[in-house]
Amino acid sequence: MNTTVPTVPAVLNDTLAHIRAVQPRLREEAQARLDQLTKPRGSLGQLESLAAQCYAIVGGNPSLPMRKAAYLFAADHGVAAEGVSAYPSAVTQQMVENFLRGGAAINVLARHHAVQLTIVDVGVDAEFAAHPALWQRKVRRASRNMRREPALSAAEMSAALEVGVEAADDAHARQITLVAAGEMGIGNTTAASALAAALTGQPVAAVTGTGTGIDSSARQIKQQVIAEALDRHLPHWRTERPAPLAALRGVGGLEIAAMTGFFLAAARHARIIVVDGFIATAAAAVAVACAPAVRDYLIAGHRSEEPGHAHLLRHLGLEPVLDLRMRLGEGTGAVLAMPVITSGVHILLEMATFAAAGVSTATA
Amino acid sequence: MNTTVPTVPAVLNDTLAHIRAVQPRLREEAQARLDQLTKPRGSLGQLESLAAQCYAIVGGNPSLPMRKAAYLFAADHGVAAEGVSAYPSAVTQQMVENFLRGGAAINVLARHHAVQLTIVDVGVDAEFAAHPALWQRKVRRASRNMRREPALSAAEMSAALEVGVEAADDAHARQITLVAAGEMGIGNTTAASALAAALTGQPVAAVTGTGTGIDSSARQIKQQVIAEALDRHLPHWRTERPAPLAALRGVGGLEIAAMTGFFLAAARHARIIVVDGFIATAAAAVAVACAPAVRDYLIAGHRSEEPGHAHLLRHLGLEPVLDLRMRLGEGTGAVLAMPVITSGVHILLEMATFAAAGVSTATA
Numbered sequence: 001m002n003t004t005v006p007t008v009p010a011v012l013n014d015t016l017a018h019i020r021a022v023q024p025r026l027r028e029e030a031q032a033r034l035d036q037l038t039k040p041r042g043s044l045g046q047l048e049s050l051a052a053q054c055y056a057i058v059g060g061n062p063s064l065p066m067r068k069a070a071y072l073f074a075a076d077h078g079v080a081a082e083g084v085s086a087y088p089s090a091v092t093q094q095m096v097e098n099f100l101r102g103g104a105a106i107n108v109l110a111r112h113h114a115v116q117l118t119i120v121d122v123g124v125d126a127e128f129a130a131h132p133a134l135w136q137r138k139v140r141r142a143s144r145n146m147r148r149e150p151a152l153s154a155a156e157m158s159a160a161l162e163v164g165v166e167a168a169d170d171a172h173a174r175q176i177t178l179v180a181a182g183e184m185g186i187g188n189t190t191a192a193s194a195l196a197a198a199l200t201g202q203p204v205a206a207v208t209g210t211g212t213g214i215d216s217s218a219r220q221i222k223q224q225v226i227a228e229a230l231d232r233h234l235p236h237w238r239t240e241r242p243a244p245l246a247a248l249r250g251v252g253g254l255e256i257a258a259m260t261g262f263f264l265a266a267a268r269h270a271r272i273i274v275v276d277g278f279i280a281t282a283a284a285a286v287a288v289a290c291a292p293a294v295r296d297y298l299i300a301g302h303r304s305e306e307p308g309h310a311h312l313l314r315h316l317g318l319e320p321v322l323d324l325r326m327r328l329g330e331g332t333g334a335v336l337a338m339p340v341i342t343s344g345v346h347i348l349l350e351m352a353t354f355a356a357a358g359v360s361t362a363t364a
Numbered sequence: 365m366n367t368t369v370p371t372v373p374a375v376l377n378d379t380l381a382h383i384r385a386v387q388p389r390l391r392e393e394a395q396a397r398l399d400q401l402t403k404p405r406g407s408l409g410q411l412e413s414l415a416a417q418c419y420a421i422v423g424g425n426p427s428l429p430m431r432k433a434a435y436l437f438a439a440d441h442g443v444a445a446e447g448v449s450a451y452p453s454a455v456t457q458q459m460v461e462n463f464l465r466g467g468a469a470i471n472v473l474a475r476h477h478a479v480q481l482t483i484v485d486v487g488v489d490a491e492f493a494a495h496p497a498l499w500q501r502k503v504r505r506a507s508r509n510m511r512r513e514p515a516l517s518a519a520e521m522s523a524a525l526e527v528g529v530e531a532a533d534d535a536h537a538r539q540i541t542l543v544a545a546g547e548m549g550i551g552n553t554t555a556a557s558a559l560a561a562a563l564t565g566q567p568v569a570a571v572t573g574t575g576t577g578i579d580s581s582a583r584q585i586k587q588q589v590i591a592e593a594l595d596r597h598l599p600h601w602r603t604e605r606p607a608p609l610a611a612l613r614g615v616g617g618l619e620i621a622a623m624t625g626f627f628l629a630a631a632r633h634a635r636i637i638v639v640d641g642f643i644a645t646a647a648a649a650v651a652v653a654c655a656p657a658v659r660d661y662l663i664a665g666h667r668s669e670e671p672g673h674a675h676l677l678r679h680l681g682l683e684p685v686l687d688l689r690m691r692l693g694e695g696t697g698a699v700l701a702m703p704v705i706t707s708g709v710h711i712l713l714e715m716a717t718f719a720a721a722g723v724s725t726a727t728a
Binding site for chain 2: 046105358
C-alpha cells in the first residue's frame with residue numbers, strides 16, 4: 001500500500017458524489033440547431049463547438065445575458081526560498097493589495113467584460129485589512145518548502161480544497177453561469193511544473209519554463225528543485241501516475257488546492273468553467289484525475305507561453321480559445337476568452353434558421 | 365506600356381495624398397508604459413503589441429470606451445455562373461434581407477459587442493426596400509464574369525471604390541475608432557483567390573479553397589476559372605506582380621473594390637482597422653499595394669480556414685488575433701476580435717504602474 005496517498009478528504013465526498021457527465025444528446029441537439037442557422041455548415045468553427053458545449057453544460061437551457069465571475073486565489077509558496085522566481089515573495093502580498101485597489105490586469109479585464117471578481121486569500125504570507133472584494137480564508141502563511149517536506153499537510157490540503165468548494169458554491173448561489181479561477185502566488189509555476197510532470201509523466205525539463213522571467217541558470221535550479229521534490233514525495237512518479245491528491249499534497253500549493261476544489265464543485269453545480277493558464281490547468285488536471293466527468297465542464301481560455309501548459313492541454317484534450325502568448329495568470333486568459341465564449345451561445349440562440357429567414361440552402 | 369493598368373481613379377487622389385505612416389515613436393511610448401505596469405514584462409504577449417499599435421494609430425490619445433462600427437458590403441459576382449459556389453446567387457439577396465431583419469451571425473455578434481452595423485448594397489442582383497441600416501449604392505447588378513471579360517470596367521471600379529471611401533468618411537464623421545469591413549457575395553472566394561494569386565505570386569491551387577463548401581470537382585472547376593481569368597486579364601501575373609488596381613479590375617468584385625476604398629480612407633482618417641477573413645484581406649492587400657502605409661492601421665481579426673488567407677496574412681505581415689477555424693465572412697471574425705483588441709487598450713490606459721502600486725520589480 002502506498003502510504004503517501006491521502007484518503008479523499010471528507011469535504012469532497014458530497015461534491016464528488018454529485019458530479020455528472022454532460023449529456024452527449026444535448027451537444028447533438030445544439031449542433032443540429034447550429035446546422036439549421038443561416039450560415040454554411042460548420043463555418044463558425046470552434047465557436048460552434050464552444051456553443052454546443054455551453055448549451056449541454058447548462059442542460060439545454062442557457063439564459064442570456066450570461067452572468068460571469070472570477071475567483072482569484074492567492075497564496076505564497078515555501079519553495080520560493082529556493083530562488084525559483086524572478087520576484088521576491090513579498091510581491092504576492094503587494095499584488096493582492098493591487099487587486100483590492102483595482103490596478104492589476106485582471107481588474108481591468110474583469111471591469112471591461114462585466115465579470116464579478118473576488119479575491120481569496122488562501123495562504124498569503126501577510127495580513128490584509130477587511131475589504132468587500134476579499135475573502136480571508138488563510139489556511140497557512142504559505143505552503144511548505146516541497147524540497148524539504150510535502151507542500152501541504154493532509155489537513156492543510158483539505159482546508160484549501162474546502163475554500164475552493166465554498167467559492168464554487170457561492171457562484172452557484174449567485175446564479176453565475178460562466179466561472180473562472182485565477183491565481184497569484186510567487187513560486188507557483190514551480191508547483192505547477194511539478195504537478196504537470198507527475199500527472200502527465202513528461203520529463204521535468206519539458207514542463208518547466210521561465211515563469212515570470214528567470215534566466216537559464218535559475219531555470220536549472222528550478223528543475224533540480226522540482227525533480228528532488230517529486231523523487232522525495234512521489235517516489236514512483238517516473239513510471240506510474242501517482243494518485244492526484246497525493247501529487248497535490250506533495251508538490252502543489254494552497255491556491256492550487258483551492259482551484260482544484262473550485263473546479264470539482266463548479267462541475268458539480270454544472271457551471272461553465274473557463275480555465276486560465278498553466279497554474280489553473282494544473283489544478284484542473286488534478287480535478288479531472290479525481291473525477292473524469294469534470295472534463296466535460298472545462299473550456300481552456302487560452303494557451304500560455306509556459307511550455308508545460310501545452311502538455312497539460314493535450315493531456316486533458318482541451319483546445320484553447322485564445323493563443324496570444326500570454327503568461328500572466330490572475331485569470332486574465334480565462335476572462336479575456338469569455339466574450340468569445342458568450343458570443344457562441346448568443347449565435348446559437350439568436351440567429352435565424354434557413355427556413356425562418358427564407359434563405360436557400362447549399363445546392364451541393 | 366501595359367494598357368490593362370487603369371490610372372488611379374480621381375476619387376482616390378485626395379485619400380491617397382493624405383495617408384501617413386503611424387509614428388514608431390508612439391508605439392515605443394506605449395511599450396514603455398506597458399513595461400511599467402504591474403505585470404512581468406511582456407507577459408500579456410500579443411495583447412501588448414495590439415495595445416501599442418492602437419495607441420499609435422490614434423496619435424497617443426485613445427478615448428474610452430472605444431466606438432465600434434462595421435460596414436458590410438454586398439455584391440453579386442458574374443463568375444458565379446461558372447458553378448464555383450455551393451450556393452445559388454439568390455442567396456446574396458436573401459442574406460441581405462436576413463441582415464436587415466437582424467438574423468445573421470454578424471447581427472448577433474454586432475449586437476453582443478456593441479458594434480454599429482451598416483449594410484451597403486454595392487452590387488447585389490436584386491432591389492431592396494428602403495431600410496435605416498441599408499445604404500443603397502448599387503454600381504451594377506453583379507460584377508461581370510471574369511472568365512469572359514474584366515470583372516469591372518474602369519468606371520465601375522471607381523464607383524465601387526468611392527462607396528468604400530464614403531463609408532470610411534462616415535465612420536470618421538461619427539467618431540468611430542475601431543472599424544471593420546465585412547462582405548456578402550456568392551462567388552466572392554473565387555475573386556479573392558484570383559487576387560491572392562495575383563498579389564502574392566502563389567500558384568492558384570495554393571490559394572483556392574472550398575469556399576462555402578464545394579466538393580473537389582467543383583474546386584477543380586474553380587481553379588480552372590481563376591487561372592483562365594488571370595491569364596486573360598493579367599497575362600504576366602505568373603512572373604511579375606501586376607498593378608494592384610489592374611488586378612482588382614480584372615478579377616476582383618464590387619464589394620472587394622468597396623472594401624479597398626474603405627481601408628484606404630480609414631487609414632487616411634487614422635482609424636483602427638480590423639480586417640476580417642479571406643475576402644476582406646484580399647481587399648486589404650490591394651489597398652496596401654496602393655499605399656504601403658495602410659499596413660500600419662491593419663489588425664487581422666482572425667485566421668480563416670480558407671487556405672489562401674494564410675498566404676495573404678504572411679504577405680502583409682499580419683498576425684491574426686483569433687484562430688477559431690471560422691470561414692463565414694460578413695465581418696464576423698473582425699467583430700469577434702474587437703473585445704480582445706479593446707481589452708489591450710484598456711490594459712494600457714487603466715492598469716497601475718509598479719511605482720504607483722508599490723509593487724517590487726523583478727530581482728533578475
